[in-house]
Amino acid sequence: MTELKDKDQQAIIQLKDLSIFYGDNQAVNKINLDFYKNKVTAIIGPSGCGKSTVLRSINRMNDFIDILHTKGEVVYENQNILDKNLDPTRLRRDIGMVFQRPNPFPKSIYNNIIWGPKINGFLKNPDELVEKSLRRAALWDEVKDRLHDSALGLSGGQQQRLCIARTVAMNPSVILMDEPCSALDPKATIRIENLIDELKDDYTILIVTHNMQQAARVSDYTAFLYEGELVEFGETDGLFTNPVEKQTEDYITGRFG
Amino acid sequence: MSLSRSQKNSLFKFSCQAVTAISLLVLVVLLYHIMKEGFAYLNFDFLNHFPSRRPSRAGIKSALFGSLWIMGLTAMIAIPVGVCTALFLEEYTNRKNKWVKLVELNISNLAGVPSIVYGLLGLTVFVRFLGMDRSLIAGALTLSLLILPVIVVTTQGALRAVPDAIRYGAYALGARRYHVVFGQVLPAAIPGIMTGVILSMSRAIGESAPLIMVGALSFVAFTPESITDPFTVLPVQIYNWVGRPQEAFHGLAAAGIIVLLAVLFTFNIIAVFIREKFQRYKND
Numbered sequence: 001m002t003e004l005k006d007k008d009q010q011a012i013i014q015l016k017d018l019s020i021f022y023g024d025n026q027a028v029n030k031i032n033l034d035f036y037k038n039k040v041t042a043i044i045g046p047s048g049c050g051k052s053t054v055l056r057s058i059n060r061m062n063d064f065i066d067i068l069h070t071k072g073e074v075v076y077e078n079q080n081i082l083d084k085n086l087d088p089t090r091l092r093r094d095i096g097m098v099f100q101r102p103n104p105f106p107k108s109i110y111n112n113i114i115w116g117p118k119i120n121g122f123l124k125n126p127d128e129l130v131e132k133s134l135r136r137a138a139l140w141d142e143v144k145d146r147l148h149d150s151a152l153g154l155s156g157g158q159q160q161r162l163c164i165a166r167t168v169a170m171n172p173s174v175i176l177m178d179e180p181c182s183a184l185d186p187k188a189t190i191r192i193e194n195l196i197d198e199l200k201d202d203y204t205i206l207i208v209t210h211n212m213q214q215a216a217r218v219s220d221y222t223a224f225l226y227e228g229e230l231v232e233f234g235e236t237d238g239l240f241t242n243p244v245e246k247q248t249e250d251y252i253t254g255r256f257g
Numbered sequence: 258m259s260l261s262r263s264q265k266n267s268l269f270k271f272s273c274q275a276v277t278a279i280s281l282l283v284l285v286v287l288l289y290h291i292m293k294e295g296f297a298y299l300n301f302d303f304l305n306h307f308p309s310r311r312p313s314r315a316g317i318k319s320a321l322f323g324s325l326w327i328m329g330l331t332a333m334i335a336i337p338v339g340v341c342t343a344l345f346l347e348e349y350t351n352r353k354n355k356w357v358k359l360v361e362l363n364i365s366n367l368a369g370v371p372s373i374v375y376g377l378l379g380l381t382v383f384v385r386f387l388g389m390d391r392s393l394i395a396g397a398l399t400l401s402l403l404i405l406p407v408i409v410v411t412t413q414g415a416l417r418a419v420p421d422a423i424r425y426g427a428y429a430l431g432a433r434r435y436h437v438v439f440g441q442v443l444p445a446a447i448p449g450i451m452t453g454v455i456l457s458m459s460r461a462i463g464e465s466a467p468l469i470m471v472g473a474l475s476f477v478a479f480t481p482e483s484i485t486d487p488f489t490v491l492p493v494q495i496y497n498w499v500g501r502p503q504e505a506f507h508g509l510a511a512a513g514i515i516v517l518l519a520v521l522f523t524f525n526i527i528a529v530f531i532r533e534k535f536q537r538y539k540n541d
């Protein structure tokens with residue numbers, strides 16, 4: 001693995017010997033990985049290598065898959081969040097998630113934003129929150145005149161930014177993104193990428209992508225997974241220009257995947 | 258003779274249109290007949306009078322009120338129970354569990370049981386065993402049983418049609434199951450649920466057999482005041498008039514049918530209105 005230049009980076013999430021199984025089928029094998037605060041970390045690798053599985057373990061969305069079980073630890077705020085006694089709903093307020101396909105609720109744009117804060121009981125100033133969140137997601141100007149229209153009337157790219165806005169409205173510390181642009185056209189993709197760049201001042205972002213150019217453009221650190229194993233982790237610039245592992249080099253030069 | 262693809266296409270289209278036209282025609286003829294016969298009898302007095310042996314003084318007031326009471330009570334019982342049952346089966350149990358499967362299978366089977374059987378059940382359980390006598394509540398409970406399976410099955414379908422992505426999106430915002438089910442899934446399913454409600458309530462309003470079974474009277478000279486009062490309903494009253502020899506009563510029966518259709522129509526309008534209100538946020 002590459003030596004990290006800035007060793008004083010603070011790890012906000014640590015994967016420790018993380019293994020994940022679907023029944024008898026092991027999808028993730030003993031991964032050790034630190035994610036740094038207020039940085040964008042990209043998880044890359046060919047389809048089926050376990051990227052989404054790893055990401056979903058961080059906000060316990062894997063709980064919904066019956067046959068799945070996990071070994072090892074995911075440490076966040078000095079706690080192993082995989083602990084069965086930990087309340088995953090509390091965790092998910094803090095660690096938000098943006099999905100592969102935009103999934104706005106079949107409600108108004110306004111209600112999409114306030115729903116999370118409302119059910120979690122900290123909604124104080126809805127109008128202000130809606131404006132702030134939509135501005136943060138670079139969507140305000142496009143929707144400010146139709147906040148009470150259905151969110152399903154927005155374009156795909158707008159819907160995805162709305163999903164980012166509703167995540168931001170929860171004021172999380174970490175945002176997980178699972179291939180957030182894979183269902184979008186190139187123009188919408190660029191907008192989301194620019195947005196990620198702005199968001200990292202306030203949030204730690206983990207983004208799964210199988211698009212290497214995207215990883216190179218948006219991330220500070222990159223982790224390369226292959227067949228459930230962590231092959232290489234390092235600063236994005238270094239990893240792309242000077243990979244240590246042969247497999248990484250083959251992958252980023254497009255020899256497979 | 259072999260037909261080209263486009264010929265087959267237009268032939269099929271034509272057959273479909275013809276079949277639709279025939280059913281519409283039957284409906285129109287039926288309506289025309291009823292209107293022609295019943296319209297002369299349809300006036301405020303008809304709505305505001307109780308039944309009488311003399312056709313000129315007979316009205317439908319008690320049956321109309323009875324039907325409205327029965328519909329209201331049935332809706333109040335069957336919709337919450339049916340929707341909650343479906344919610345429980347879909348959102349709170351594991352669909353792969355064999356007991357759940359068995360229950361679901363039985364519910365779908367119940368939808369096909371003839372209504373007279375429900376009448377018998379109502380008579381045994383509500384009227385006799387629970388001592389409710391010939392009351393509105395016994396009738397409403399019986400009709401609720403009758404329409405529950407349809408409400409449960411259509412509600413299940415509506416809940417299943419809500420994409421899991423909505424559920425996951427909600428959970429990812431720190432929602433608990435309670436919030437996901439009642440704040441996201443149920444509202445998203447309401448248009449579909451209303452369709453089931455319309456279908457089943459339309460069935461309930463036209464039923465007479467099970468209500469006769471539990472003791473709907475054919476001659477009621479008062480409007481019910483409470484759920485323990487005896488009652489009659491529109492179809493029973495209509496049936497009673499049709500069976501009389503005097504011509505005038507047949508006209509009254511036709512007028513009664515018009516009232517029944519009007520009630521049905523009003524009810525459906527309300528349901529469609531609710532459906533549209535929630536549909537607003539669906540596809541656009």
Ligand SMILES: Nc1ncnc2c1ncn2[C@@H]1O[C@H](COP(=O)(O)OP(=O)(O)O)[C@@H](O)[C@H]1O
Pocket residue numbers: 022027045046047048049050051052053054065
């Ligand atoms: N729900 C599931 N049930 C069983 N196996 C699964 C499930 N989801 C993913 N897998 C398997 O786990 C492996 C990793 O999948 P995933 O994390 O989705 O990969 P990626 O996101 O990198 O494409 C794959 O081999 C896939 O077949």
Ligand SMILES: [Mg+2]
Pocket residue numbers: 051052053178
């Ligand atoms: Mg994936």
